[in-house]
Amino acid sequence: MFRDAALVFGKDLRLELRSRVGLNQVVPFAVLVLVLFAFALDPDSGVLTRATAGLFWVAVLLAALLAVQRAFSVETSDGVADALRLSGLEPAGIFLGKVGSLAVQLIALEVVLGAGVVLFYGADPTGVGLLVVTALVATLGLAAAGAVYGAIAAGLRVRDTLLPLLLLPAVAPVLIGATQAFEAALDGVPGDGWPWAALLGIFALLYLAFGVLMFGPLLEEA
Amino acid sequence: MTESRHPAEGRNRPGPAGTSSAGTKVLGLVTIAGLVTLVLFAFVFSPADTDLGETVRIMYVHVPSAIVTYLAFALTAVGSAVYLKNRSEFWDLLAWSSAEIGVLFCGLMLVTGMLWGRPTWGTYWVWDARLTSTAVMFLLYVGYLALRRVPGEGEVVARRAAVVGLGAVLIVPIVHKSVDWWRSLHQEATTLGQLDPEIDGLQYFTLFLGMAAFGCLFVWLVMHRFRVAYLARQVESSGLQAAIAERRAEAVGDGSAAESRQTSTSEGVSP
Amino acid sequence: MNEWPYIIGAWAAVSAALVAYVAWILVRGRQLSRQVPPEERRWM
Numbered sequence: 001m002f003r004d005a006a007l008v009f010g011k012d013l014r015l016e017l018r019s020r021v022g023l024n025q026v027v028p029f030a031v032l033v034l035v036l037f038a039f040a041l042d043p044d045s046g047v048l049t050r051a052t053a054g055l056f057w058v059a060v061l062l063a064a065l066l067a068v069q070r071a072f073s074v075e076t077s078d079g080v081a082d083a084l085r086l087s088g089l090e091p092a093g094i095f096l097g098k099v100g101s102l103a104v105q106l107i108a109l110e111v112v113l114g115a116g117v118v119l120f121y122g123a124d125p126t127g128v129g130l131l132v133v134t135a136l137v138a139t140l141g142l143a144a145a146g147a148v149y150g151a152i153a154a155g156l157r158v159r160d161t162l163l164p165l166l167l168l169p170a171v172a173p174v175l176i177g178a179t180q181a182f183e184a185a186l187d188g189v190p191g192d193g194w195p196w197a198a199l200l201g202i203f204a205l206l207y208l209a210f211g212v213l214m215f216g217p218l219l220e221e222a
Numbered sequence: 223m224t225e226s227r228h229p230a231e232g233r234n235r236p237g238p239a240g241t242s243s244a245g246t247k248v249l250g251l252v253t254i255a256g257l258v259t260l261v262l263f264a265f266v267f268s269p270a271d272t273d274l275g276e277t278v279r280i281m282y283v284h285v286p287s288a289i290v291t292y293l294a295f296a297l298t299a300v301g302s303a304v305y306l307k308n309r310s311e312f313w314d315l316l317a318w319s320s321a322e323i324g325v326l327f328c329g330l331m332l333v334t335g336m337l338w339g340r341p342t343w344g345t346y347w348v349w350d351a352r353l354t355s356t357a358v359m360f361l362l363y364v365g366y367l368a369l370r371r372v373p374g375e376g377e378v379v380a381r382r383a384a385v386v387g388l389g390a391v392l393i394v395p396i397v398h399k400s401v402d403w404w405r406s407l408h409q410e411a412t413t414l415g416q417l418d419p420e421i422d423g424l425q426y427f428t429l430f431l432g433m434a435a436f437g438c439l440f441v442w443l444v445m446h447r448f449r450v451a452y453l454a455r456q457v458e459s460s461g462l463q464a465a466i467a468e469r470r471a472e473a474v475g476d477g478s479a480a481e482s483r484q485t486s487t488s489e490g491v492s493p
Numbered sequence: 494m495n496e497w498p499y500i501i502g503a504w505a506a507v508s509a510a511l512v513a514y515v516a517w518i519l520v521r522g523r524q525l526s527r528q529v530p531p532e533e534r535r536w537m
Contacts, residue, residue, distance in 0.1 A: 148389065152382040156372050165368055166386065169361040170393050173400040180404060199403070203396055210392060214385045217306055241522030243536035261504075276496045280503045287507070326514055330507050337503040341496040439511070446518045449536060453525035456533055 004093025005100065012071065012101035021070055022105050027112050030063035034116050052123040053182035057175050059113055060106065060142070065164055067105050068146040071098055072154035091215035095147055099208065102143035110135055127185030130193045134185070137197055138178040141204035145171050148211045151218045173203050241449035249442045256435030263428040271425065277341050282428050284334040286436035287327045293440060294324030295363065295391065302387030305380070314380045315455070317387050319447035321366050323440065328360045351405040355398040362390045 016022055037055045041047040048055070114135075117123045125131065149167040153159040177196040184193030242250075264282040271278035301317025304310070335353055336346040347353065366386045372379050526534060 148385070152369070152385060156379075158368075158372055162365070162368060162372070165361075166365040169358050169365065169397075170389070172358050173393070173396045176400045176404050195403075199396075199400060206392055206396065210389060214389075217381050218385060220381065239523060240519060240526055241536070242519075245536075264504075276500060279500050283504060283507045326510065330510055333506050334503040337499045337506070341499050443515070443518070446515075446522060449534070450518055450522045450525060453522065453529050453534060456529045457525055460529075 001090050001093045001096070004089040005096035007089065008094050008097025009100040010097075012074075012097065013104060015074060016101065016105060022067065022109070026063050026066045026070070026105075027109055029066060030059050030109055030113055031116055033059040033062055034113065034120055038120065048121045049123065052117050052121045053186060054175075054179045055121070056113055056117050056182065057138075057178045060110060061168065061171065061175060063109055063113075064102075064106055064142055064146055065167065067102060067109070068150040068167065069160065069163060071102055071147070072150040072159075075154065091219050092212040094219065095151075095211045095215040096208075098147040098150075099140070099143045099211065102146055103139050106139045106143060107135070110139065123186060125186070126188050127190040127193070130181060130185040130190040130197065134178055134181040134193065134197045134200065137200040137204050138174050138181075141174050141200055141207055142171055144204055144207035144211055145174070148207060148214065148218075151215065174200060177203070241446045241453070246442055246445050249438060249445075253435060253438040253442050256431070256438055260428070260432050260435045263424075263431055268424045268428045269422060271422070274342065277338055278425060280334055280338040282432045284331060284338060285429055286432040287331040287334060289433050290327040290436050290440045291324050291331055293437070294320045294327060294444075295359070295394070297444070298324060298363075298366075298387045299391040302384035305384045306388070311452075311455070314384065315448055315451045316444070317384065318370055319444055319451050321363055321370075321387060323443050323447060325360065325363045325367060327436075327440075328356065328363065332356060332360060349405060351398070351402040354405065355394075355401040358397045358401070359390075359394050362393065366390065 034055070037059075038048060041051065114125070118125060146167060149163060149170060152166060153163040156162060177200045181193035181196035181200070184190055184196070260282065264279050268279075268282075270276045274281075297320040298317045301313045301320060304313040305317060332353070335356070339348060339350075339353075340346050366383060369379060369383050369386055
């Protein structure tokens, strides 16, 4: 299972490095979202600084939608899905590989966005330990849920509109938990943030287990 | 309902004109009687609440709606799980029917909750833990129904919907926990927490009457909705068979014309 | 504050939605029943 996961993980990242869709499109989109927030919320009123944590994670969620769509559109074109099924890879391995490559891309994105909020919104990164741990577990949960719902929407004619409807309510706890933990860190009271990081960890574990169990039926031949 | 078809019923006996059967007719009458009694108790016999005043009367539809919602979504989860295990059409359709009814009652729970909140809290919507997590749950199952309506993919959609139906019950407790935690930083308003302690005996009775009547209604609705879904699938598959037969007849009659049409349609459908 | 509009509104919303849904189910069931042979639809 883990060998298969490593194969899929490597394949997806190589694909991503060669095509650079993430770098050329998803990252600029996420930065654009940050700029749009500044237009929508008066930058002089201090709202941006106070809402930094929430705005950061909303930008991550929106960009994650694109990344998930991308991760599964590369599988459904040109009969790759059939090739993947015939390759004899374990579904659970494919799932974990997808989660891994999605998580790596999202982490890279969060680094860029993090620099963005520090530069544009004047956020003051305190409580770095909590920030890093929260980002890691939240990203893992996001990637796991994204892989599950990405596979559910993959290949359907309505996938582009269906995926946000399925994924966004399901990751509501990630948005709440990560925002609260980030706020606690930025406010200099990391003690309030750790329970949220734990909740995010439970979310991630739950979705990882769910995906490992469910990817078999999801990838099955029609 | 293939599995419940009764062998003792003779082949000569005509099928019913709709989705009613003797069982659902009796259940339907019981439900109507229960709902009429509920209206009487809710508006005539039960007193206004000492705390909530007259608005307690909204609770007699709000709470039963909530119960039915949870019942329906639990049934969807069970149906989804069993479907993934044994792939029986029965459980698949049951999960779907139940989810649709759940979304209906979840919507009613939200609407009645808001109409209760306006006179009580002075605003239709507060970001109360229960209200918020219910809204998220509502959207989760709206997504499930949207997936179910994806046309023409048949079994694939059924399987994926089963995963969504099962996943939703995993996520609902976490959503609730996170929202609960999030809101408890600011306030601790829950709708029923305030209601419980000073509730009057007759109010309790009315509440339980509501749950019983809505429970009967739920069973009636699931049975009928299931039969509609079953019939729809029969029509769909017979339509498909007819289309295939037609195509085959065409191919036999006029080979070249059918072939050219086939290639053009396959081009049109491919993504 | 007068609470009765909200109480009536809540009950009216519930009644209307349920009546509409039940009517839809029954009508749709009858429509579909006509297209399915009787031996395919013997209920419990």
